[in-house]
Amino acid sequence: MRAWPALFAAIALEVTGTLSLKLFASQSWQLPLTYVLLAASYVLLAQAFRRIPVAVAFAVWEAAGLLLITLLGTVLLGEHLTPKQGLALLGLMTGAALLHRGTHESANKSSAKTRPVRHEALRREVSA
Incomplete structure (x- = not known):
């Protein structure tokens, strides 16, 4: 799955899971669904x-979710x-938008692209 669609899906699952906490608070048998939604959000x-x-x-995940x-x-809930x-x-x-924009500007200046972290390389850096 591509990164941005995964992030948007994670946001949707987080929002659904968080709202369901309030909706299902009195119906404990539905709470496992909430946990599945929130866990799936973290996976994405x-x-x-x-x-x-x-x-x-x-x-972006936190700001859009909030x-x-x-x-x-x-x-939906009359809050x-x-x-x-x-204003907050x-x-x-x-x-979040400025942080995202700043990341693109620094990447363009150094012409470096974000690459997946290689766990072995990370271990070598930490142990050095």
Whole structure:
């Protein structure tokens, strides 16, 4: 699976799993579904880490997840969104976008591409 589609799928699963925590709170027999959704989200996030820098992938995953959970909580669950919370969400999204943009600028300057981490090479660096 490609990195960005994996990341977007991870976000969708995280949002669904997190919202289901609230929806299924009184129905414990449905909680295992929540755990499966959240675990699958982390598996796909790990897939995204193979090609997307960790800082960018995690920032996008976290910011988009928070934004969607907040908006869906407002629309579906009747939760209240204050102007300060809206401003905070805007700040999160702006920060994630700037982090992503900064990664592209530094990659273009050094003309280096993000490659998958080779575990053996990582072990050698850590033990050195």
